[in-house]
Amino acid sequence: xxxxxxxxxxFEQGRLLGRMxxxxxxxxxxxxxxxxxxxxxxxxxxxxxxxDVAQVRSSLAQRLGLPTAGLPPSSRQVDAVVELLLDASKNxxxxxxxxxxxxxxxxxxxxxxxxxxxxxxGAYRTDAEGxxxxxxxxxxxxxxHFEAPxxxxxxxxxxxxxxxxxxxxxxxxxxxxxIAHLWFLTLHPFEDGNGRVARALxxxxxxxxxxQPQRFYSLSAQICLERQAYYRALEWAQKGDTDxxxxxxxxxxxxxxxxxxSTQMLEKVLQKHHYWQTWSAQSLNTRQxxxxxxxxxxxxxxxxxxxxxxxxxxxxxxxxxxxNDLLQRGMLTKAAAGSRSTHYLLSVxxxxxxxxxxxxxxx
Numbered sequence: 001x002x003x004x005x006x007x008x009x010x011f012e013q014g015r016l017l018g019r020m021x022x023x024x025x026x027x028x029x030x031x032x033x034x035x036x037x038x039x040x041x042x043x044x045x046x047x048x049x050x051x052d053v054a055q056v057r058s059s060l061a062q063r064l065g066l067p068t069a070g071l072p073p074s075s076r077q078v079d080a081v082v083e084l085l086l087d088a089s090k091n092x093x094x095x096x097x098x099x100x101x102x103x104x105x106x107x108x109x110x111x112x113x114x115x116x117x118x119x120x121x122g123a124y125r126t127d128a129e130g131x132x133x134x135x136x137x138x139x140x141x142x143x144x145h146f147e148a149p150x151x152x153x154x155x156x157x158x159x160x161x162x163x164x165x166x167x168x169x170x171x172x173x174x175x176x177x178x179i180a181h182l183w184f185l186t187l188h189p190f191e192d193g194n195g196r197v198a199r200a201l202x203x204x205x206x207x208x209x210x211x212q213p214q215r216f217y218s219l220s221a222q223i224c225l226e227r228q229a230y231y232r233a234l235e236w237a238q239k240g241d242t243d244x245x246x247x248x249x250x251x252x253x254x255x256x257x258x259x260x261x262s263t264q265m266l267e268k269v270l271q272k273h274h275y276w277q278t279w280s281a282q283s284l285n286t287r288q289x290x291x292x293x294x295x296x297x298x299x300x301x302x303x304x305x306x307x308x309x310x311x312x313x314x315x316x317x318x319x320x321x322x323x324n325d326l327l328q329r330g331m332l333t334k335a336a337a338g339s340r341s342t343h344y345l346l347s348v349x350x351x352x353x354x355x356x357x358x359x360x361x362x363x
Contacts (some may be wrong), residue, residue: 001245005252006172012259013174013210015016019266020216028214033060035215036089038265040081043199043220046227051078054294060086088200089215092207095166098158099190104200108193124158125191127151132188145231146238149187157298165205167247177190177205178251179244186238199223206255211352216266222258230254272296276345279331287312288322292331295346302343 020028037056044051059072059082074082084107094100103228106121115118124131132148149157161183169176184198199220207213223230229250237247273297284292301307308319321343326332333347 002175002248002252005172005249005256009012009174009227009252009259012256016216016259016262017212020214027269027273028216029066030273031216031266032214033057033064033066034265034269035218035262036060036082036085038218039086039199039203039215039220040078042218042224043196044081046199046220046224047195051081053297057297070286070291070293076110084108084200085203088204089207089211092204092213096162096201096204098162101197101201104197105193108196108279114192119193120191123187124154125151132191134188140329145235146186146188147268148186149301154189155186159187161187161355162315172250173205173209174255175248177202177209178248182234182237182244182247183253185234197233217258217259218265219255222254222261226254226257233293268296270297279329282329282331285317285322287314292326292346295349303345304343 023031037053037060040056040060041053052072052075054072055074058077060066061068061071062074062308063082063086083103084101100336102122102124109119109121110306120126122238124248126151131150133144134146161180165180171179181198181202184201185194188194188198202219203215206219207215233247233250237244240246272293287308290312291303294311296303296305305316305319305323308314308323309316310352312319312322314322323332326335327344329349332344335343335345
């Protein structure tokens with residue numbers, strides 16, 4: 001059952017990595033920025049936390065040596081999440097230890113709080129306030145989806161898990177990533193942050209499967225799209241018997257769909273690259289760079305003078321001067337007439353590049 005799916009997935013992995021290697025170093029860095037930014041934002045979104053996308057891009061651009069013009073300074077929390085994900089991918093060959101996992105978990109809560117609640121960081125949970133349970137439902141009528149092993153068992157259980165994780169094995173590394181994801185979440189070793197640490201750990205193991213430190217896809221983004229199926233698959237595996245085949249089928253399918261979805265991300269990178277190549281001789285101010293990059297990254301809604309002023313915290317007159325300057329240069333075009341309906345578009349229509357087929361065995 002797993003063999004054909006794994007073979008198709010491995011083919012898709014190889015095809016993606018081959019395409020990326022043909023793009024050149026600078027565009028590989030841009031693609032990596034897109035993938036890791038998506039991973040950071042979506043992994044946090046699964047847990048109900050919203051990271052500022054522009055700050056994530058800023059933090060990543062600084063660490064990858066890419067231009068940061070027009071990007072805002074990043075917060076301590078965003079920097080910590082970015083550093084966690086880059087450690088998982090860049091240092092994928094390093095051993096996974098208790099101290100490393102504890103450092104990752106602590107990085108998610110740099111203030112020691114998750115919202116209004118204080119979180120124990122940098123150590124395994126103690127169950128001081130009762131057993132670790134995953135629950136849903138109304139107050140007073142909780143539905144227990146899963147109860148993790150008692151805290152006193154964690155040192156021995158995690159030691160066995162970590163020993164298996166880094167031990168030589170004939171098991172396909174993608175299958176090992178799927179098993180590790182389930183095993184870690186079943187142990188649920190931390191008071192909070194288990195899902196994000198599990199996905200970072202899975203990224204590390206997938207980097208080992210790729211044999212290289214750059215990420216060009218986001219499994220977390222695909223899990224976010226399929227989160228209800230994700231939770232169901234986890235629950236079935238954790239409450240069932242020791243046969244985890246169904247979980248692995250779901251995991252491999254989700255991973256395969258994340259590889260297919262990466263083609264859309266790559267198209268965006270190519271379009272952005274083509275746009276800036278077209279206008280490489282232009283000298284722009286910070287506000288213009290910021291807005292053009294937002295439009296290239298997929299600005300939601302229409303860009304008009306009021307939005308330009310609000311985002312850049314400038315006057316409407318300054319926003320209009322910025323826009324008129326870009327209109328005169330030919331970098332923007334007016335989409336509609338009228339004082340209430342006028343909005344602006346990027347003037348260069350970049351042809352769609354066919355990176356790969358959208359349908360495949362993971363649909």
